[in-house]
Amino acid sequence: NAGVTQTPKFQVLKTGQSMTLQCAQDMNHEYMSWYRQDPGMGLRLIHYSVGAGITDQGEVPNGYNVSRSTTEDFPLRLLSAAPSQTSVYFCASSHGTSVTGELFFGEGSRLTVL
């Protein structure tokens, strides 16, 4: 079972560059989300989607865009990277929007912006 797959696992960018973090899940989950993890701050929600064609902002959405054209994929785009976006990014998915008790996480993508 692949579960939630994130690519790339590591990336170094220069300030102002753009990139896309890819996230794919093969569990037919309706709900997908992106979190960023920073030391001492836990994980903070960036954007989420409750189904194909539907996205919404989380706690820290500025500087990030998302789209959900298919159930399987939920890419996160940085249009103009800033050093403040240096972080570890996690994609997560779950079945439906009701609380099932478990989010399934990808392995994370470490992004460094110089």
Next chain:
Amino acid sequence: AQTVTQSQPEMSVQEAETVTLSCTYDTSENNYYLFWYKQPPSRQMILVIRQEAYKQQNATENRFSVNFQKAAKSFSLKISDSQLGDTAMYFCAFIPDNAGNMLTFGGGTRLMVKP
């Protein structure tokens, strides 16, 4: 808005002993869910245990159990018979009943199990 606080940035425990990780939260909601997630050095987040606020009985999963005190808004995790594989970051997380799956996480506690 909900907040989750983990007041212990780092803890250590000897192998085979018991350790308790603390978590407090702030909410005006009456129905909600609480979780403990484990993040080993591999970075993969793994659900350890969950508790529904409407259940009075504390959740238990093998060596892991919680002490849920709803009035005090406290949700501690007890790890019994600690094993080297328990070394990880542990995150407490909260979600109201009507918030889909948008978790609010605490800042984490780094647990080191020593041989």
